[in-house]
Amino acid sequence: MTKNALREERIELLRALRLSTEIAKHLLSATLRPYLSAVRSTLEAAMCLENFSSQVVERHNKPEVEVRTSKELLLNPVVISRNEKEKVLIEASINSVRISISIKQADEIEKILCHKFMRFMMMRAENFVVLRRKPVEGYDISFLITNFHTEAMYKHKLVDFVIHFMEEIDKEISEMKLAVNARARVCAEEFLKRVCRLTFPSSVLLLNFIVFLVLKP
Amino acid sequence: MPWDSSIYFRFIDVYDYNVAYSEESCGSLIWLFRPLGIDQSIWGTDNIEALKTVLRNAPISSRNQMVKDAALNVVMQVLLSMKSSQIEEAVNALDRDHLDILMKYIYRGFETPSEGSSGQLLAWHEKVHAVAGVGCIVRVLTDKKRV
Numbered sequence: 265m266t267k268n269a270l271r272e273e274r275i276e277l278l279r280a281l282r283l284s285t286e287i288a289k290h291l292l293s294a295t296l297r298p299y300l301s302a303v304r305s306t307l308e309a310a311m312c313l314e315n316f317s318s319q320v321v322e323r324h325n326k327p328e329v330e331v332r333t334s335k336e337l338l339l340n341p342v343v344i345s346r347n348e349k350e351k352v353l354i355e356a357s358i359n360s361v362r363i364s365i366s367i368k369q370a371d372e373i374e375k376i377l378c379h380k381f382m383r384f385m386m387m388r389a390e391n392f393v394v395l396r397r398k399p400v401e402g403y404d405i406s407f408l409i410t411n412f413h414t415e416a417m418y419k420h421k422l423v424d425f426v427i428h429f430m431e432e433i434d435k436e437i438s439e440m441k442l443a444v445n446a447r448a449r450v451c452a453e454e455f456l457k458r459v460c461r462l463t464f465p466s467s468v469l470l471l472n473f474i475v476f477l478v479l480k481p
Numbered sequence: 482m483p484w485d486s487s488i489y490f491r492f493i494d495v496y497d498y499n500v501a502y503s504e505e506s507c508g509s510l511i512w513l514f515r516p517l518g519i520d521q522s523i524w525g526t527d528n529i530e531a532l533k534t535v536l537r538n539a540p541i542s543s544r545n546q547m548v549k550d551a552a553l554n555v556v557m558q559v560l561l562s563m564k565s566s567q568i569e570e571a572v573n574a575l576d577r578d579h580l581d582i583l584m585k586y587i588y589r590g591f592e593t594p595s596e597g598s599s600g601q602l603l604a605w606h607e608k609v610h611a612v613a614g615v616g617c618i619v620r621v622l623t624d625k626k627r628v
Contacts, residue, residue: 298603345592
């Protein structure tokens with residue numbers, strides 16, 4: 265096979281891969297729309313917050329969902345799941361709401377990317393305002409929205425933000441995964457080019473064979 | 482727990498003492514003695530009637546977790562067996578109280594997702610929300626009589 269034919273074959277394969285991921289996304293969106301609308305309506309119901317000073321300590325004002333001393337101030341926690349892997353936990357109280365999201369992580373590389381990305385954002389939680397520095401046990405990322413936030417910002421915009429966040433996270437992680445795979449492929453190619461001592465056409469064949477075996481997209 | 486100090490009152494659970502919240506006598510125990518297979522005979526082909534029956538007899542006042550779990554299993558069976566086209570009809574046939582109880586069961590069903598169950602439950606959630614509104618969800622969050 266000539267070099268051009270090989271390159272064309274590779275381009276065809278990449279195109280087919282992109283098409284199949286598009287189709288998969290279209291199929292997945294069958295549960296995505298109802299999932300996001302269920303989360304949206306539950307958030308609208310849960311985010312009815314008012315100022316409430318601490319009953320236990322004088323002159324203190326704490327988010328009751330974090331402190332949890334008085335049972336009468338806490339609402340029932342509620343879970344909305346899209347499948348076994350993806351779910352959202354919404355815990356509300358009189359002056360605060362805690363929203364914990366469990367993100368879809370299909371394989372090892374997505375787990376690592378998700379973990380790093382969430383860590384990056386949680387370290388900058390102060391700039392995010394509504395983000396919690398540590399996720400709740402069993403989830404990947406948590407938001408803490410208090411009555412002060414709902415007083416300063418529009419409630420429907422806060423809800424929009426959380427929903428938008430949930431949509432974009434999945435897209436960003438898939439993009440990062442594609443980028444990692446592409447970079448790994450290029451690195452492997454360059455490395456093998458220098459190491460392989462065969463004649464050029466057969467070395468290119470061997471290269472492609474190894475690269476497609478090892479780096480499955 | 483500082484039982485002898487003056488802040489003891491903060492740790493009392495008011496609902497332990499609320500007489501109105503006590504267990505009904507035998508209505509809820511039916512759920513324990515009714516193995517899942519027998520339910521087929523009351524369903525027949527009318528899923529909507531079956532749904533109304535299970536919601537009418539829902540053990541919301543019971544304190545027994547086993548009874549509630551047994552009831553949840555039956556309700557899940559009914560909800561997941563109905564086809565997407567029947568959901569709207571079923572929701573329109575229910576009254577306000579039953580819709581609240583149904584919504585409570587939907588949220589409980591989300592907690593234990595199985596193969597394909599969440600997709601169905603999301604469809605139920607959408608339809609119930611369209612009929613009963615945000616108030617239904619607020620009642621799920623605030624009602625101490627959990628399902």
